[in-house]
Amino acid sequence: MADSLKAPVHPPVSTTASAVDLRPRDRLGRTLRDLRISVTDRCNFRCPYCMPREVFGPDHVFLPESAVLRDDEIVRLARAFIRAGVNKLRITGGEPLMRAGLPALLARLAALPDAADLSLTTNGWMLARLAPDLAAAGLHRVNVSLDALDDAIFGRMNGRDFGARRVLDGIEAALAAGLGVKVNMVVQRGVNDTEILPMARHFRARGITLRFIEYMDVGTSNGWRMDQVVAAKDIVARLHADHALEPVGPNYHGEVAARYRYVGTTTEIGIISSVTEPFCSACHRARLSADGRLFTCLFASTGTDLRGALRSGLDDEALFALVSGVWRARSDRYSDERAERLARGEHPDKIEMSYIGG
Ligand SMILES: C[S@@+](CC[C@H](N)C(=O)[O-])C[C@H]1O[C@@H](n2cnc3c(N)ncnc32)[C@H](O)[C@@H]1O
Numbered sequence: 001m002a003d004s005l006k007a008p009v010h011p012p013v014s015t016t017a018s019a020v021d022l023r024p025r026d027r028l029g030r031t032l033r034d035l036r037i038s039v040t041d042r043c044n045f046r047c048p049y050c051m052p053r054e055v056f057g058p059d060h061v062f063l064p065e066s067a068v069l070r071d072d073e074i075v076r077l078a079r080a081f082i083r084a085g086v087n088k089l090r091i092t093g094g095e096p097l098m099r100a101g102l103p104a105l106l107a108r109l110a111a112l113p114d115a116a117d118l119s120l121t122t123n124g125w126m127l128a129r130l131a132p133d134l135a136a137a138g139l140h141r142v143n144v145s146l147d148a149l150d151d152a153i154f155g156r157m158n159g160r161d162f163g164a165r166r167v168l169d170g171i172e173a174a175l176a177a178g179l180g181v182k183v184n185m186v187v188q189r190g191v192n193d194t195e196i197l198p199m200a201r202h203f204r205a206r207g208i209t210l211r212f213i214e215y216m217d218v219g220t221s222n223g224w225r226m227d228q229v230v231a232a233k234d235i236v237a238r239l240h241a242d243h244a245l246e247p248v249g250p251n252y253h254g255e256v257a258a259r260y261r262y263v264g265t266t267t268e269i270g271i272i273s274s275v276t277e278p279f280c281s282a283c284h285r286a287r288l289s290a291d292g293r294l295f296t297c298l299f300a301s302t303g304t305d306l307r308g309a310l311r312s313g314l315d316d317e318a319l320f321a322l323v324s325g326v327w328r329a330r331s332d333r334y335s336d337e338r339a340e341r342l343a344r345g346e347h348p349d350k351i352e353m354s355y356i357g358g
């Protein structure tokens, strides 16, 4: 890759706490800024890289309703996380639009004092119908996952033979409702990498940011292999050969996507390179599973049971102390260590992405 196209560097996190910055810092000096909240472990797709049919088939046992956090529990937890420093809330799953009454929950989150940036990640299948209600509830942005335009390829990527049209209609409906829209594409070598350029051209023409995500070894069920990963630098090189790109600096410290702009346009792309160029030192993200377990790393094996704490009657002060304490104890940096751990033959029992929230 040409030097001028090198991905913007993720700056190291300062470990010097400023006099006014009372946010908890973890053992590597990282603050907590970003919370992903999974609102369901269920999904209407069976993307083989996330919920392969062989594992998530008819016999798979999903969480019972009583185990899933209720709206009021999610709102209380969000308040504690915002107090601990979170300024971005992202609703995810499973497929979050499958949660009944989601707009009402969003409205409560949007109304929180110091309301954080509120966004949602969805496969877009139910978006055309729900977009107006989501926008009216106060949602700011959606990230729509779409791995191909070609129906045959997309059908394989979603595991259900669903075509792309309905997701594209969902994207248009979200734009029409006034929501910010970005599109996420997981790239898997030999499965959908032929779609990199068609997707790029389509969304460039629409002026929509497309973000390419390296295929990751989340969970244990997708049979991930390194040779299925198309490296970020190769994706950028292919795009640059089609239409010149220029790097754009990060919007904020710790932004996970390296950003580029198509020269002569205002349209950007993003690249999320957590496999080939890990960014653990700038990771400010925690994840809450649908049943209220707190995970401090996407590749974690264990989490902290916040639902149990909530249901045992913990008050807001104790809840804040619990959340802050978990963050302070954090030292995980799996992506940085991946290569060494795999070389040592270590295969940790990682949580599935559909459960932990992507
Ligand atoms: C787990 S999904 C949950 C939200 C929603 N169902 C969706 O697909 O957007 C969140 C994101 O994780 C991505 N994802 C899932 N498994 C992945 C993997 N193994 N590697 C990279 N990204 C993955 C999905 O493509 C999606 O963009």
Ligand code: SF4
Residues within 6 Å of the ligand: 043, 044, 045, 046, 047, 050, 051, 093, 094, 095, 123, 145, 158, 354
């Ligand atoms: S990536 Fe999203 S849409 Fe695909 S199976 Fe996972 S949760 Fe469902």
